[in-house]
Amino acid sequence: MVKAMAKFVIEGGRRLQGTIPVLGSKNAALPLLSACLLTQEAVTIHNVPQIRDVANLMAILESLGAQVTRAGDAVTVVAKTLDQTNLPADKVGALRGSVLLMGPLLARWGAVALPRPGGDVIGARPIDVHLDAFRQLGARVQEDGTMVQIDGNNLRAGEVTLREFSVTATENVMLLAAGLPGATTIHVAATEPHVVALGELLTRLGARVTGAGTHTITVEGTLERGGATVTNIPDMLEAGLFILLGAVCAEDLVIENVPLTHLPLFFKKLEDIGVDFSIDQAKNQVRVRQSPLQSFSMQSLPHPGIPTDLQAPFAVVATVAPGSSLIHDPLYEDRFRHINELQKMGGRAVVCDPHRVIIQGPVRLHGTEIDSLDIRSGATLIMAGLVAEGQTIIHGAEVVERGYERLAERLQAIGAAIRCRDAVHA
Numbered sequence: 001m002v003k004a005m006a007k008f009v010i011e012g013g014r015r016l017q018g019t020i021p022v023l024g025s026k027n028a029a030l031p032l033l034s035a036c037l038l039t040q041e042a043v044t045i046h047n048v049p050q051i052r053d054v055a056n057l058m059a060i061l062e063s064l065g066a067q068v069t070r071a072g073d074a075v076t077v078v079a080k081t082l083d084q085t086n087l088p089a090d091k092v093g094a095l096r097g098s099v100l101l102m103g104p105l106l107a108r109w110g111a112v113a114l115p116r117p118g119g120d121v122i123g124a125r126p127i128d129v130h131l132d133a134f135r136q137l138g139a140r141v142q143e144d145g146t147m148v149q150i151d152g153n154n155l156r157a158g159e160v161t162l163r164e165f166s167v168t169a170t171e172n173v174m175l176l177a178a179g180l181p182g183a184t185t186i187h188v189a190a191t192e193p194h195v196v197a198l199g200e201l202l203t204r205l206g207a208r209v210t211g212a213g214t215h216t217i218t219v220e221g222t223l224e225r226g227g228a229t230v231t232n233i234p235d236m237l238e239a240g241l242f243i244l245l246g247a248v249c250a251e252d253l254v255i256e257n258v259p260l261t262h263l264p265l266f267f268k269k270l271e272d273i274g275v276d277f278s279i280d281q282a283k284n285q286v287r288v289r290q291s292p293l294q295s296f297s298m299q300s301l302p303h304p305g306i307p308t309d310l311q312a313p314f315a316v317v318a319t320v321a322p323g324s325s326l327i328h329d330p331l332y333e334d335r336f337r338h339i340n341e342l343q344k345m346g347g348r349a350v351v352c353d354p355h356r357v358i359i360q361g362p363v364r365l366h367g368t369e370i371d372s373l374d375i376r377s378g379a380t381l382i383m384a385g386l387v388a389e390g391q392t393i394i395h396g397a398e399v400v401e402r403g404y405e406r407l408a409e410r411l412q413a414i415g416a417a418i419r420c421r422d423a424v425h426a
Contacts, residue, residue, distance in 0.1 A: 041227030107179025246288030295323030
C-alpha cells in the first residue's frame with residue numbers, strides 16, 4: 001500500500017506583510033552534526049533547524065551508538081562508542097547528506113561501509129569526487145550497486161586536488177583530515193559559508209584549519225580531540241527565498257537573521273531586477289516592498305555566486321517581470337523540473353536545454369494541483385501558489401519539510417493563506 005502524502009493548500013493573491021525570521025542552515029547543520037563523530041566528548045550545536053533531514057541524520061547518529069539529545073534549537077551529541085553494524089539503510093538511502101559520515105568514520109575507525117546516499121533527484125550527483133579524494137590520501141575503495149566500503153589502513157595526511165568545487169567533498173575531506181596526524185591540503189576547495197562553519201568547529205575540536213573560505217584549505221589533524229559548543233549559521237537559501245517572495249507578493253516584508261555577507265551577487269541581482277529593498281546591517285535585516293520588476297538573466301555559480309538552490313525561486317520572479325528572462329544553471333542537468341509545474345499554473349517557459357530556461361512575463365498564474373518534486377522546487381511552488389489566483393494544492397509537503405522548519409506556520413504569520421493537510425483526511 002502506498003502511503004498518502006501530506007499537501008499544502010494555498011489561497012493565492014494576498015499581499016504579505018510583517019516580519020519573518022530566517023532559521024538555522026540545513027546545509028551547515030549536516031556537516032556540523034557529522035563532525036560530532038570525531039570525538040568522544042560532548043559537542044553542542046545551537047540554531048539547528050527542526051527539519052526532516054536533520055532528524056534523519058540524528059537518527060543515523062543514534063544507530064551508530066551516539067547519544068543525541070535536543071533541547072529547543074540546540075542538539076548535543078556524545079559519541080563515546082560507535083558501531084557501524086546498525087546503520088539504517090533506508091535513512092541513509094533517503095538522505096544525501098549521509099555521505100558526510102564517510103570522513104569522520106574513516107578518521108575514527110579507519111574503515112567505513114555505507115549504503116549509497118540518496119536525496120533529491122536534481123541530476124547526476126555521483127560521489128566519485130569524494131571517493132577519488134579519499135584514494136589520494138591512501139584509502140582503498142570498493143563499490144557495488146548498493147554499498148561503498150572504504151579501507152583506511154593506509155590513510156595518511158597529504159595533498160588532495162578535488163575534481164570540481166564540490167561542497168560536500170570539501171567537507172568530507174576536512175572531516176577525515178581532522179583525524180589524520182599531519183597537514184592535509186585541499187586544492188580546488190569549495191568556499192561556501194558552511195565550509196567555513198565546519199572549519200571553525202574542527203578547530204575547536206582540536207584540529208587547526210586555515211584557508212577555509214578560499215580554494216585552498218589546510219587541515220592539521222590530531223588524535224586528541226575534545227568537545228565544543230558552536231552556533232550554526234543562518235540559512236542563506238531560506239533568506240533568499242523569503243526576499244524573492246517579498247519581491248513578488250509583499251506589501252512590506254522584513255526578513256530577520258539574514259546572513260548578509262553570504263549573498264553578495266544575489267543582492268546585486270536584486271538591484272538589476274528592480275526589487276525595492278533595503279538592508280539594515282546592524283540588525284541583519286532586509287526590508288522588501290512592492291515594486292515594478294524588470295526582466296533579467298541570471299546564472300547560478302559556486303560561492304560567492306548565486307547558489308544553485310536559489311535559481312528556482314527566480315523563475316517565479318520571471319513570471320511577474322515584463323519581458324523574457326533567462327535562467328542558467330550549469331551545475332546540474334535536471335534542475336528545471338519545477339518549470340513543468342509552473343506551466344500547469346499558466347507559466348510561459350521554454351526549457352532550451354538541461355541547463356537553460358527562458359521565461360516570459362508577466363503572466364497571471366492560476367491555482368491548480370501540482371507536486372513538490374524536491375526541497376527547493378517545492379518551496380518555489382509554494383511561492384508560485386502565493387502569487388497565483390485561486391487555490392493551489394501542492395502534494396508532497398513532507399519533501400519541503402526536509403529543508404524548511406514550520407514553513408507554513410511562518411508564512412501564515414505574514415498573512416499567507418496556506419495550511420498543511422494530511423492527504424488521508426483531505
